[in-house]
Amino acid sequence: MHPYLRSFRATQPALPPVERIRIVAGALLGILLTTLISRWWLGDGQGLPYLVAPIGASSVLVFAAPATPLAQPWAVFGGNVVSGLAGVVCARLIPDPVMAGAGAVALAVLGMSLLRCLHPPGGAVALTAVLGGPVIHAAGFSFILAPVAANTAILITMGLAFNNLTRHRYPHVAPAQPTPTARNNAGYTIADLDQVLAHYGEQLDVDRDDLDAVFRQVEARAYQRRHGDIRCGDIRSRVPAAVGPEDTVATVRGLMADYHMRSVPVTDETGRLLGVVPPQPASVAGRQGIRRLVQPAVAALASTPVVNILPAMTAGAHEAMVVDETGRLVGMVTTADLLSALYGNEAIVLAG
Structure with a gap:
């Protein structure tokens, strides 16, 4: 089949049965309750319908795709x-x-x-106001308040409760990332992602933060697939x-110089x-105690997969301390250990 013709095939991923049941139940209950409440509230408003058809389209987004930007409360209400x-x-x-x-x-x-409230059913609301007939025309701007705004507010309330x-979670919030501008294990920053989205030049039905979260999870799974059997205890x-804690800065500096350590563990x-x-500036006196200079360590159990310490190591940590179940120090994983484990058997090609 020609690639262009293949582009007309179904591309949406198949939903798990439980999720399919969930969205069907949501649409059923959402529209049913919206209709009943609107009929009770608005009644027969001088012949105006108490429910407008585009609300059915809005319900598809609210209940079937609640994570998309087009289905968020401001998009639904503002758009309609x-x-x-x-x-x-x-x-x-x-x-x-x-x-x-x-x-x-x-x-x-x-x-x-x-207004950043793009909502596809809004196009149907606009057409309804034009082609809805004499009763809607006579209602004028009050048609916007009832039934449009009233129906939409009720539907959003149903979506908030059901989802x-x-x-x-509705309104949808992407999983929080530790440091939005930090370099992650995929090697990109949020600024890089923003530039790509700006260059893309099209409205995408996915939030920037969701894309970042997905990329991070995909990268972690890829590393897990390739190196999931490698544990911190294997390469420590x-x-x-x-x-x-009672030692001095001079002792720490001496150990760093003797063993080429970037940081010295404290036990x-x-x-x-x-x-x-960590290394201390020259202004810190050598006789000073280190108790107040101790910082949290990147620590992992010997059974921890090495992919779990990648974010910390790529964010600037030089060593990860390996501890046992009681917290006793049993080893360390350095950047060199990590690189050797992940790429030791692969040829590294340098460009240029």
């Missing part, structure tokens, strides 16, 4: 209200319904884009030296890891 306003304005200013309908949709898209009760080095009398001491 702005589109209703565009439709009423065009219906009043343009006598020809064909031109008024086209103008209403175009104006709705412009308004939603400017959160079924463990789908012997700790050449450690100090106690108590039983060998439990307390932290590490």
Whole structure:
């Protein structure tokens, strides 16, 4: 089959049965309750419908795709209200319904884009305001408040309740990342991602933070697949030296010089890891004690997969301390150990 023809095939991923049941139940309950509440609240408002058809399209996004930017509360409410306003304005200013309908949709898209509330069912709301008949035309701008804004607010409330009760956070928030601008194990920064999205030049139905979270998880899984059997205990080095909390800066500097260490682990009398001491500036007196200079260490159990310490190592840590179940220091993983384990059997080609 020609590649162009293949592009018309279904590309949406198949949903797990449980998720399919969830979204069907959400759409059923959401529209049912929205309809019942709207009928009770709005009643027969001078012949106006108590429920507009585009709410059905909005419910598909709210319940079937609650993580997409197009389904977030501001997009749903703002998109429908702005589109209703565009439709009423065009219906009043343009006598020809064909031109008024086209103008209403175009104006709705412009308004939603400017207000960052793009919501596809809004186009249907705009058309409804133009082609809905004499009753809707007579209602004028009040059509925007009831039924459009009222229906939309009720639907969003249903979405908030149902999605959160079924463990789908709504409004959607991407998993928090430790440092948004930090270099991650994929080797890119948030600024890099922003530049690519800006260069892409199209509206993508995915949030920037979601993309970042997905990329991080994909990279971690790729490393896990390639190196998942490698544990910190398999590649750990012997700790050449450690100090106690009562030692001095001079002792730390001497160990760093003798063993070429980037940081020196600090242990108590039983060998439990307390932290590490990084290099100290020359202004710190050698006779000064290190107790107040101890910083948290990157620590892992011997059974920890090495991929789990990659984010910390790529963020600037030079060593990860390996401890046993009681917290006793049993070794360390250096950057050299990590590189040797991950790429020791692969040829490294340098460009240029």
